[in-house]
Amino acid sequence: MSGMSDPVQSVLQSFRGYVKKMKSYGEALDVMYWDLRTGAPRKGVEARSEVIGELSAEMFKMSVSDEMGRYLEQLSAPESFGQxxxxxxxxxxxxxxxxxxSKKIPPERYQEYVVLTSQAETxxxxxxxxxxxxxxxxxxxKIVAANLEFVELWGYEGHRYNTLLDMYEPGMTVEKLDALFADVREKLVPLVAAIQKSANKPDTSFLNQTFDVAQQKLFSLFILKELGYDFxxxxxxxxVHPFATGLNPGDVRITTRYLPNDVTSALFGTIHECGHxxxxxxxxxxxxGTPLCTGTSMGIHESQSRFWENMVGRSRPFWQRYYGKLQELYPDRFRDVPVESFYRAINVVQPSLIRIEADELTYNLHIMIRYEIEKALFDGSLQVKDLPAYWNEKYREYLGVVPSHDGEGVLQDVHWAGGAFGYFPSYSLGNMYSxxxxxxxxxxxGALDDLIANxxxxxxxxxxxxxIYRYGKLLTPQEIVMRVTGEPLDPDYLVRYLQTKYADIYGL
Amino acid sequence: MSGMSDPVQSVLQSFRGYVKKMKSYGEALDVMYWDLRTGAPRKGVEARSEVIGELSAEMFKMSVSDEMGRYLEQLSAPESFGQxxxxxxxxxxxxxxxxxxSKKIPPERYQEYVVLTSQAETxxxxxxxxxxxxxxxxxxxKIVAANLEFVELWGYEGHRYNTLLDMYEPGMTVEKLDALFADVREKLVPLVAAIQKSANKPDTSFLNQTFDVAQQKLFSLFILKELGYDFxxxxxxxxVHPFATGLNPGDVRITTRYLPNDVTSALFGTIHECGHxxxxxxxxxxxxGTPLCTGTSMGIHESQSRFWENMVGRSRPFWQRYYGKLQELYPDRFRDVPVESFYRAINVVQPSLIRIEADELTYNLHIMIRYEIEKALFDGSLQVKDLPAYWNEKYREYLGVVPSHDGEGVLQDVHWAGGAFGYFPSYSLGNMYSxxxxxxxxxxxGALDDLIANxxxxxxxxxxxxxIYRYGKLLTPQEIVMRVTGEPLDPDYLVRYLQTKYADIYGL
Known part of the structure; x- marks a missing residue:
């Protein structure tokens, strides 16, 4: 802290202590969330929720307290900030x-909203x-109305939805996303069509077998070690739903889910979370001990989960390297299946109804549908009551499939129940970034495939x-992309990657 | 809250909210302690310790805050308390x-002491x-000196050690314990001597085998369900060290440790923690949401762990009922061992050096040694530097064995490093209560053995x-004993139980 005046140094020290305390609450909460999702006894959940409520409220209070206000005022002043x-x-x-x-939302409105989303998820x-x-x-x-109200209180530039986007991907706007998505969609829709017309479809029948769960677990652990996940x-x-949670850099936990009739679900889920x-x-x-100690945005975070899952885990050299190991674990299952067949099967493209089961290619179209819907909800051109019809129409248009009921349609994702508008684009941005x-x-x-092969x-x-990783939130997503790649985000890298990979698999 | 004036009702409500918040911190801390002991990644421990430190400090601050002081003053006033x-x-x-x-200890002294005991444990x-x-x-x-200082600040009646005893067993005093322990010791020492002279010793050789850990786990889970532990x-x-932690009544977790060369260690450890x-x-x-939601004292808590472990788990009818199941799990191990031999083997009495490995009978003598030492440290008749010699002398006197080094002698327990003076007697009190x-x-x-048999x-x-259980801390240990048994604590019940059981086993 050299070159700093005594008063600034003193305020900074108090501020850092205050921030560290807040972050401690955050870590305690994250441990409890992890615990709830990985086997906490059912009968203790109600009392645990109250504990989580108390600590969350305390943490929120600290984030908007007069004490915090004074620190920020003092440290933001140009003469201090410069030091x-x-x-x-x-x-x-x-x-x-x-x-x-946070200050712009009346505390009682925020409290009501927390209760509302909690009920809505149930x-x-x-x-x-x-x-x-x-x-x-x-x-x-009510959730959409509350978010519209919050956007008014927070303020916005251009589209109202921009303020929500910014929460997950700082700096992202409708204007930018419209251009990015239009570009990707224009090029992917013909690719999907060509694939559907291809006579050269992968055989996936051998994936429809049962796979001992203990062996699946062994394989997941083996692959995690190979990739450099630090146990x-x-x-x-x-x-039930795989996730990653970074409590601190020395304690970053991931989860997966083993399905007895699907050997790939847990494995690619594991590799995905390994990326996070x-x-x-x-x-x-x-x-x-600071809020900077996390990934810089959801988009950059997803770029890493998807890089490791798709570009590494679903690559040909990866399976040329590890298929033998999988065959050893399941000698009866893959004896007559060549590695090339396995590689093609795990990369099959098939327009479908459920986002989380979608393949690497059509996944982006699922995201674009949600993006169009969220945008329309926040510019007032779409009402909640019209959502199911709009959803089904978009699925027909983008993917050529129509849900037979809302459970496999508009109700499939939890995000909106939790009020997470603006989150979905992160998934496709992650693909583009990666x-x-x-x-x-x-x-x-040199070629990634060669690195994987070795x-x-x-x-x-x-x-x-x-x-990327070491910076946490020190750099914005834009700064990372510029520094790492020397140019702003360009969706053509994703398009070219997908075109090359799938032209090869489908012999287009 | 009928019959309560509005002002009292209002203070009470704020007080209850305040207490609930404190208890929330407590539960969050307990989840983190459980997590640290059951597999938290090594590299995250340092940051986690800081988080625990922040939350503990906050909880302590709340317990001695002016706000708490005002609530207590208002609610303790006779006109409010009566309502x-x-x-x-x-x-x-x-x-x-x-x-x-807490108020009597200067905060900086308390903080120093927390650091001291934390270092001392390492x-x-x-x-x-x-x-x-x-x-x-x-x-x-330093730890003894700090405790002496704290006792002076807290105040004491009679022996200084009474104030420390009261922390774990409210109402317990040196005067009472001297009488209780003298009585038990007088009757148990001859019993131990008679057992040692007996020619009719149990054969324990068949316990010295290896036992598959997965099977041990199955058996532990099976027995827990039988006993009514709610999963x-x-x-x-x-x-590493088995424990039980009650986060709330809907979430009470226990742990055990499986030793490949000892089938009884994990099992009786599990039953012990099951009792808690x-x-x-x-x-x-x-x-x-209140501090009353826990066992009323360490003595009553131990009475339950020991009741289930020893009086149920080490009883003859228990093994008449479950030995067949154990034999099934280990067909090679116990084929030629009759249930009566197994029952006698798990109840072998053998004066030994290590408390936690001691049998049900000599265990009490280990406790009495620690009690004599703690008493002497706090009346000034024993200095810390003279502890090893004093310890070894007492072991010779009470148990007829002498440690060959301090690791199996005075250094064997963690309690003193943590400053937990006054805790040890709880173990023997638990035996007496039970x-x-x-x-x-x-x-x-009717006869417990018949209930177990059925x-x-x-x-x-x-x-x-x-x-007992439902009252939590609503009743004191003395109130529980009086209500449940109609008389004050009488150590003769323990003596008679042990005399009967071991006269039978050793044919005295």
Whole structure:
């Protein structure tokens, strides 16, 4: 803290202590969430929810307290701010952004909203099971209305939805996304059509067998170690919905779900979460105890999960390397299946109704549908009551399939019940980022396929740590893309990657 | 809250909210402790410790805050206190006791002490491994000195040690314990001597085999279900030192440790923790969110772990019922061992050096040694530097064995490193309580052995829930003993139980 005046140094120290305390609440909450999802006893959930409620409320109070306000005012003042190093500047900016945002919502409205979304998630679960959109509709209407109200309070530039996008992908706007998605869609829809017309379809029949779960677990653990996931700084557990949670860089946990009749679900789920995990495990330890100690955006986070899952895990050299191991674990299952057949089967393209089961290619079309819907909800051109019809129409238009009921249609995702408008685009942005980053990586390290063929994941990981992971939130998504690739986000890298890969698989 | 004036009702409501918030911190901390001991990644421990430190400090601050002081002052005033129902009175009393105690220690001294004991536990671990008492001595001296200082600040009646005893067993004093222990010792020492002279010793050779750990786990889970441990309100995990933790009555977790060369260690450890678990799982839900929602004292808690472990789990009818199941799990191991031989083997009496490996009978003598030492440390008749010699002399006197080094002597327990003076007597008090409670139970339900023979653990549990478990801390240990057995604690129940059981086993 050299070159800093005593008063600034003193405020900074108090501020850092205050932020660290807030972050401690955050870590305690994250441990409890992890615990709830990985086997906490059913009968303790109600009391645990109250505990989580108390600590969350306390953490929120701290984020908007007068004390926080004073720190931010003092440290943002030009004469103080100028004395801060880059990390502390970023920290002040990050806290100020959160403070300003939270301060604008009346606390009682925020509290009501937390209760509303919590109830809505429960109702959604039942509505989905019963395919009963009418049951969920009043909740969703209130959630959209609340978000519209919040956007007015927060303020917005251009489209109202921009303010929501910015929460997950700082700096992202409708204007940019419209262009990105139009470009991708224009080129992917013909590719999907060509694939559907191809006579050269992969045989997937051998995937429809049962696979001992204990062996699946062994294989997941084996692959995680190969990829460089650090088991001294993490663990693999099971949960209904797989997730990764970075408690601190020394404790980044991932989960998966083993299905007895599907050997690929747990495996690719594991590799996906491993990507998130590698990111969080390798954030610089200097950032521990601050809100900067996490991935910079959901888009960049997803770029890493998808890089490792798709570009590594679903690549030909990966299976040329590890298929023998899988065959050993299941000698009866794959004896007569050549590795090339396996590789093609795990990359089959098939327009479908359910996003989370979609293939690497059509996945982006699922996202675009949700993006169009969210945009329309927030510019007022679409009402919640008209959602199911709009959804089905879009699925017909983009993917050529129509849900037979809302459970496999508009009710399939939990995001809206939780009020997470603006989140979905992150998934496709992740795909775009990953292709562009891969391209930059190959310019320095040579072909990724060769690295994979040699099992040289250490070089791949080191390259990503050096350029992306270690920075946490010190760099914005835009800064990372510019620094790493030398140009702004360009969706053509994704398009070209997909065109090349699938032209090869389908012999187009 | 009928019959309560508006101002009192309003203060009470704020007080209850405040207490609930404190308890929330407590539950969050307990989840994190459980997590650290059951598999948290090594590299995250340092950051996690900081999180625990922040939350503990916050909780301590709340317990001695001016706000807490005002609530207690207002609610303790006779005109308010008279309006409270019994639960709220107990709650006020419990918080006031804690508040008064904590307020008397200067915060910076408390903080120093927390750091000291935390360091001491680390040093102790190494000192124990190296059998190097000199290494641990300066830490222990400081811990004893701090406790002496705290006792002066807290105040004491009679012996200084009374104030420490009261922390674990409210109302217990040196005067009472001297009498209790003298009585037990006088009768047990001849019994141990008679056993040692007996020619009719159990054969334990068949226990010295290897036992598949997966099967051990199955057996532990099976027995837990039989005893009525509720897996929807708990779970069984593994940890280096087995423990039970009651997060709330719907989430009471226990752990065990499987040793490949010892089939009884994990099993009896599991049953022991099950006893603690049954207690905590069955505390009335009305007490959730208050400090009354836990066992009333360490002595009563241990009475339940020991009741289930020894009086149920080490009984003849228990093994007549379940030995066949164990034989099934290990067909090679026990084929030629009759159940009676197995029963006698798991009840072998053998004076030994290590408390936690001691049998049900000599265990009490280990405790008495620690009690004599703690008493002497706090009346000034024993200095820390003289501990090893004193320890060894007492072991020769009470048990007829002498440690060959301090690692298996004075350094064997962690308690003193953590500053837990006054805790040890709880273990023997637990044995005494359990025998007296058993006697009362049998007057109502008939012979415990018959209930066990019929597998009627539901009746046993229901009786204990109704009379002990559900009250949590609403009743003091003395109130429980008086209500349940109609008389004050009488160590003769324990003595008679042990005399009968071991005269039978050793044919005395």
């Amino acid at each position: 801060l190093d880059e990390t502390n500047r970023k920290l002040v900016e990050e806290c100020k952004k959160e403070y300003d945002r 109702v959604w679960e039942e509505a989905k099971a019963k395919s009963d959109f009418a049951m969920f509709q009043p909740y969703l209407e 001294e700084a993490g663990r693999l557990d099971e949960s 995990g590698l990111y969080e495990q390798n954030i610089s330890k200097d950032l521990i 292709a562009q980053i891969r391209h930059a990586m190959e310019k320095e390290l 099992g040289d994941f250490a070089s791949v990981k080191a390259w990503l740590v050096e350029r | 409270l129902d019994e639960t709220n009175r107990k709650l006020v009393e419990e918080c006031k006791k804690e508040y008064d105690r 040093v102790w671990e190494e000192a124990k491994a190296k059998s190097d008492f000199a290494m641990f001595q300066p830490y222990l001296e 929807e309100a708990g779970r069984l995990d593994e940890s 678990g049954l207690y905590e799982q069955n505390i009335s839900k009305d007490l959730i 025998a007296q409670i058993r006697h009362a139970m049998e007057k109502e339900l 597998g009627d653990f539901a009746s046993v549990k229901a009786w204990l829930v109704e009379r």
